[in-house]
Amino acid sequence: MWQKKAAFAKFSESPGVGFYPLAKYYEKGIGTDIDLVKAYKYYDLSGTAGAEGKQRVAKKMTQEQIDEAIRQSQAWQEEHNIQVGGGFIRRVD
Secondary structure (H helix, E strand, C coil), X not given: CXXXXXXXXXXXXXXXCCHHHHHHHHHHCCCCCCCHHHHHHHHHHCHHHHHHHHHHHHCCCCHHHHHHHXXXXXXXXXXXXXCCCCCCCCCCC
């Protein structure tokens, strides 16, 4: 909860800065359940700093989960009228 508050507080000052630690919390299940969709979403919202994290979690996700994370990231960006992230990862099976 506190990391999420910090991430969004930092967003207002500097977009993307606080999302990377939040993504790690969801990836590792620190203080919450592991949620790879949210982890990917917040890595995406971290911009280029989240590229390695997105690659790492995408290996554990289905294509449907990746698509949902991308959809959530894009919806968040539209809602906040900002563009960060990108460089979507597709699974190669």
